Amino acid sequence: MVNPRDSLISLLGVVSGQAALFACIFLIGRWDGPGALGEFNYQLALATFGGTLLGLRYELACVSDSRRESFGALVNVMGLALVLATLLAGVVAVAGRAEYYALVGYAFAAFAQIAAGAFLNSMRWYGWITVSRVVTNCGFLAYLLLGQVCTACAKVGLFDAYMVSTASVAIVMVAGIAVIGSRSGYAFKLSPGFFADNRRFAAYILPSTICASVLTYALAIVIPHWYGAHVAGYFALAYRLGFFPVSLIGQSIGGVFRRDAIGAIAREDARSALLNVYRIYARSLVGIAALYAIGGLVLFDPVVTWVFGSKWYGAVRFFNSLVPLFALQLVYVPLSQIFLATRAQRTDFMFQLLSGISLLTALWIARWFDLSAEASVFTFSLAGAALMAGGIGITYRVLNANLVRLSPAA
Numbered sequence: 273m274v275n276p277r278d279s280l281i282s283l284l285g286v287v288s289g290q291a292a293l294f295a296c297i298f299l300i301g302r303w304d305g306p307g308a309l310g311e312f313n314y315q316l317a318l319a320t321f322g323g324t325l326l327g328l329r330y331e332l333a334c335v336s337d338s339r340r341e342s343f344g345a346l347v348n349v350m351g352l353a354l355v356l357a358t359l360l361a362g363v364v365a366v367a368g369r370a371e372y373y374a375l376v377g378y379a380f381a382a383f384a385q386i387a388a389g390a391f392l393n394s395m396r397w398y399g400w401i402t403v404s405r406v407v408t409n410c411g412f413l414a415y416l417l418l419g420q421v422c423t424a425c426a427k428v429g430l431f432d433a434y435m436v437s438t439a440s441v442a443i444v445m446v447a448g449i450a451v452i453g454s455r456s457g458y459a460f461k462l463s464p465g466f467f468a469d470n471r472r473f474a475a476y477i478l479p480s481t482i483c484a485s486v487l488t489y490a491l492a493i494v495i496p497h498w499y500g501a502h503v504a505g506y507f508a509l510a511y512r513l514g515f516f517p518v519s520l521i522g523q524s525i526g527g528v529f530r531r532d533a534i535g536a537i538a539r540e541d542a543r544s545a546l547l548n549v550y551r552i553y554a555r556s557l558v559g560i561a562a563l564y565a566i567g568g569l570v571l572f573d574p575v576v577t578w579v580f581g582s583k584w585y586g587a588v589r590f591f592n593s594l595v596p597l598f599a600l601q602l603v604y605v606p607l608s609q610i611f612l613a614t615r616a617q618r619t620d621f622m623f624q625l626l627s628g629i630s631l632l633t634a635l636w637i638a639r640w641f642d643l644s645a646e647a648s649v650f651t652f653s654l655a656g657a658a659l660m661a662g663g664i665g666i667t668y669r670v671l672n673a674n675l676v677r678l679s680p681a682a
Contacts, residue, residue: 284402284524287520288402288405288406289402289405289406289408289409290409290516290519290520292406292409292410292412292413293409293412293512294512294513294516295413296409296412296413296416297309297508297509297512297513298579298580299413299416299417300312300416300430301505301509301580301584302580303416303420304430305505306501306502306503306504306505306506306508306509306584306586307501307502307505308430308501308505309504309505309508309509310495310496310500310501310502310503310504310505310506310507310508311430311496311501311504312430312431312434312508313492313504313505313507313508313511313512314492314493314496314501314504315374315375315431316378316431316434316492317488317489317492317493318375318489318493319374319375319376319378319379319382319431319435320378320379320382320489321485321488321489321493322360322375322376322379323378323379323380323381323382323383323386324382324383324386324481324485325478325481325482325485326353326356326357326379326380326383327349327352327353327356327383327386327387328352328356328473328474328478329473329474329477329478329481330345330348330349330352330466330467330470330473330474331345331346331349331383331386331387331390332390332470332473332477332612333345333349333466333470333473334346334349334387334390334391334393334394335390335393335394335530335531335534336394337394337534337535337538338394339394339395339456339458340456340458342390342391342394342395343391343449343452343453343456343458344458344459344461344463344466345391345466345470346387346388346390346391346449347453347459347460347461347462348462348463348466348467349387350384350387350446351462352467353380353383353384353387354380357376357379357380357383360376360379361373361376364376374429374431374432374435375431375435377435377439378431378434378435378438378439380439381435381438381439381441381442382438382442384442384443384445384446385404385408385438385441385442385445388404388442388445388446388449389401389404389445391449392445392449393527393531396531398528400445404441404445405523407441408437408438408441409437411436411437411440411441412433412434412437415428415433415437416433472615472617473617475617476617476618476620476621477612477617477620477621479621479624479625480617480620480621480623480624480625481624482628483621483624483625483627483628483629484624484627484628485628486627486628486631486632487601487627487628487631487656487659490631490632490635490652491507491511491649491652492504492507492508492511494635495507495645495648495649498639498645498648499645503586503645506584506586506587506589506590507587507590507645507649509576509580509584509587509590510587510588510589510590510591510594511590511594513572513576513587513591514568514572514591514594514595514598515598517560517564517598517602518598518601518602518605521557521560521602521605521606522601522602522605522606525553525556525557525606526605526606526608526609527609529549529553529606529607529609529610530609530610530612530613532549532553533546533549533550533609533610533613533614534613536548536549537613537614537674543675546671546674546675547671547675550607550610550671553606553607554603554607554668557602557603557606557607558603560602561599561600561602561603562599564598564599564602565595565596565598565599568591568595568598569592569595572588572591572592573585573588576588576591589646590645590646590649593646593649593650593653594649594653595653596653596654596657597652597653597654597656597657597660599657600656600657600660600661600664601656601660603660603664604660604663604664604667607664607667608620608663608667610667610670610671611667611670614670614671614674616670616673616674619666619670623662623663623666626659627656627659627663630655630659631652631655631656631659633655634651634652634654634655634656635648635652637651638651638652
């Protein structure tokens, strides 16, 4: 059932990690300007997108009630990701684009953290997940501060430094889990049967993730190309600060909600338990989203002006355009975990496919009519908000369908 302590620990990890990242963004913006921040955000979005897809979403199998099965899943997905990352590095070498090695390295390191975090989630070791999130961004923050007094450190690129920090934490996490597995007698064995048994993740969740990534990464990737790095810097600030609550809730409460939903389905009173879990989380999320929307519209302008200066006012216009999307995402992203908990991957895929097509169409319309950067973002935001509202309704339909299935009379 619902454990508030787990949610609070997970929430603390995301808050602390994001606070450190905010400090990094602040320093980059103050010391290097919008252009550097826009370029860093572009590289981070592109590499994170690659890391999300690197395991073909098989890492979702790492969340299990069985620790042995969770460990076996981690071994298999890490092997798969290593093969794919090596192939990507080979493509980069053939293309002669050495600057992309850092992106491939970050993608693999980020994936390793995701997969290891899924195993720790199964163990209910939310505190260690919290530590990993905090240390990654604190390591990058330390580099930025050290770069002001160390000439050699300052010569390292911003994204290269962030990749090193991420990779260092990933190595420690994976090594620690390997020790746990060895002491517990778990097998370090690659099994083709694992990929066959869990093919639903690659068949449904992978395409869904690709489509969903349009919402998460499309603007960060296209704005630098369409409007330049300077404008992209304003957008990066608005998006990073504004998306923080969505990321916070999605990574912390969303992960715990999925674990609680899986646990509820395994109970004898599964029907009432699952309904209770969904209601508790849904009501809480709606309240949080309302507070976020009101508070953001009131406070974002004075906070940005006070912290970054009046020259960053361009970020305020972007944020105001994105508020409807962010508020509804804050509700939908955690509740969408019901698709995984109930294995409704086909429903998730169809919705994400519709979302991806709709959002790409919105971007095409913005480009076709040669809209300004602010107007393009607002068009994208309205389309995304409408889709998120529909997605929330779909999570409720999936819940009801499973309540019928779990009913003793069914």
